[in-house]
Amino acid sequence: xxxxxxxxxxxxxxxxxxxxxxxxxxxxxxxxxxxxxxxxxxxxxxxxxxxxxxxxxxxxxxxxxxxxxxxxxxxxxxxxxxxxxxxxxxxxxxxxxxxxxxxxxxxxxxxxxxxxxxxxxxxxxxxxxxxxxxxxxxxxxxxxxxxxxxxxxxxxxxxxxxxxxxxxxxxxxxxxxxxxxxxxxxxxxxxxxxxxxxxxxxxxxxxxxxxxxxxxxxxxxxxxxxxxxxxxxxxxxxxxxxxxxxxxxxxxxxxxxxxxxxxxxxxxxxxxxxxxxxxxxxxxxxxxxxxxxxxxxxxxxxxxxxxxxxxxxxxxxxxx
Numbered sequence: 001x002x003x004x005x006x007x008x009x010x011x012x013x014x015x016x017x018x019x020x021x022x023x024x025x026x027x028x029x030x031x032x033x034x035x036x037x038x039x040x041x042x043x044x045x046x047x048x049x050x051x052x053x054x055x056x057x058x059x060x061x062x063x064x065x066x067x068x069x070x071x072x073x074x075x076x077x078x079x080x081x082x083x084x085x086x087x088x089x090x091x092x093x094x095x096x097x098x099x100x101x102x103x104x105x106x107x108x109x110x111x112x113x114x115x116x117x118x119x120x121x122x123x124x125x126x127x128x129x130x131x132x133x134x135x136x137x138x139x140x141x142x143x144x145x146x147x148x149x150x151x152x153x154x155x156x157x158x159x160x161x162x163x164x165x166x167x168x169x170x171x172x173x174x175x176x177x178x179x180x181x182x183x184x185x186x187x188x189x190x191x192x193x194x195x196x197x198x199x200x201x202x203x204x205x206x207x208x209x210x211x212x213x214x215x216x217x218x219x220x221x222x223x224x225x226x227x228x229x230x231x232x233x234x235x236x237x238x239x240x241x242x243x244x245x246x247x248x249x250x251x252x253x254x255x256x257x258x259x260x261x262x263x264x265x266x267x268x269x270x271x272x273x274x275x276x277x278x279x280x281x282x283x284x285x286x287x288x289x290x291x292x293x294x295x296x297x298x299x300x301x302x303x304x305x306x307x308x309x310x311x312x313x314x315x316x317x318x319x320x
Contacts, residue, residue, distance in 0.1 A: 013037070013044055017054060018062060026114050027067070027074040030055055077118075091134040094123035098138065106200055107193065109164040145197065152198040153218035160217060163202055166190050166225040170232055172207065175215060176222040183221055188213070189230050192238035194247045203241060205233070212241060248298035257293045258314045260286045265309040 020036055022028055030051045037044035037051075046054075055075060059066050067074040089097070101120040105113065127135045166173040167190040175186045188204035191212070195201075200217040210233070241247075261269070266287045270280060278291035293299060295318055303310055303319065313319055 009043060013046070014054065014058070016040065016044060017051075017058070021064060021075055021077055023114060023118060024065065024076040024079045027076040029072045029074060031072060033075075089119070089122055089126055091126060091130060091132060094126040094130075095134045095137060097123035098127060103143070106160070106195055109168045110161045147197070150198050155200075155218050156221055159220050159223045160200070162223040162225050163190065163193070163217065163220070166223075167193060167202075169225075170229045172226040172228050172230055173204070174224045174226070175220050177215060178219045178221055186215075188215070191232070191236050192241065194238070194242065196247050201247060203238065203246065205236075210235075212236070212246065214246065243294075245294035245296040245298075248294065248296035253295045254292055255295045255315055255318060256290070257299075257318065258288070258290050258312070259303065259310055260288055260312045261306060262309045263287055265306050 016037055017033060020028065020033055030048060033055075034046065034048055034051045037046070052073075055064075055066070058064050063078045065076055065078050067076075097116075097119055101116075101123075108116075127138070163173065165171065171190075173188050173190050175188060176183055177186055187207045188202075189207060190202055190204045192203040193200060194203065194214075202215045202217060202220075204213055204215060205211060206213070207230075257274070260283070263282075263285055266280075266289065269278070269287070269289060273291070274289070275291040275293055278289065280290075281288040300319055303313055
């Protein structure tokens with residue numbers, strides 16, 4: 001009976017080790033695993049030789065690969081191995097993960113996506129072999145763009161991964177950026193990432209400055225992340241930046257907008273408001289619309305898209 005706690009603790013240690021080994025091309029080392037285990041539970045404290053011996057015994061099992069050409073040795077699951085997990089996904093989990101893999105691929109760091117890949121694959125396998133409503137659900141929903149759907153622009157290989165890494169760890173970032181047919185170098189502190197339609201934009205500041213900027217990821221020709229970190233500014237909020245029109249190429253200026261639109265073209269504004277304070281007044285075949293909105297390039301383009309079906313835009317500066 002006295003040996004049982006020791007044996008149980010050894011099993012728990014092995015399970016913790018297996019759960020902390022990443023899938024190739026990510027990797028870890030014995031010293032990193034030792035530190036993580038101790039931080040998770042003091043009872044997992046082991047000397048480095050003990051961790052190395054345990055890893056050595058696990059090699060060849062569970063698809064674990066040890067790259068002994070590196071010093072220190074690097075451990076990972078082989079690329080085609082699903083990894084180790086005790087919990088089997090149910091159909092609801094599989095459905096959620098499948099949707100997440102489709103719609104969050106540009107909004108999660110590459111390292112996180114790689115660690116989730118075994119779960120994404122397991123979710124796909126579950127739904128593929130299922131004959132229930134969960135599998136059919138994926139064919140019953142679709143996200144549709146209100147504008148012309150554009151294909152995502154090509155991004156230089158490795159750029160998004162570097163940008164994500166710098167954003168995740170608060171590393172300084174050096175960008176080679178194409179602007180006005182010239183490639184210029186910028187040193188920035190990355191603060192946020194936004195997906196606008198099919199394009200990705202990095203929100204950042206020049207080092208030592210306070211003005212917020214946006215860089216189109218597809219115009220970045222090269223990116224290098226420093227190992228030096230910065231303190232994320234307390235006066236920055238990505239949600240506020242977006243609401244103030246930052247991703248709409250806005251100016252952070254709210255204006256009392258007024259315009260006339262034909263009833264045919266403006267019917268949708270009776271169902272989906274421009275703003276909470278929007279009012280609509282019928283004037284024969286026209287609707288007079290008033291609302292407090294953020295002045296932006298998107299607003300200008302939206303108003304102009306109606307052509308002659310919109311008139312009397314005030315203030316006229318929103319069309320400048």
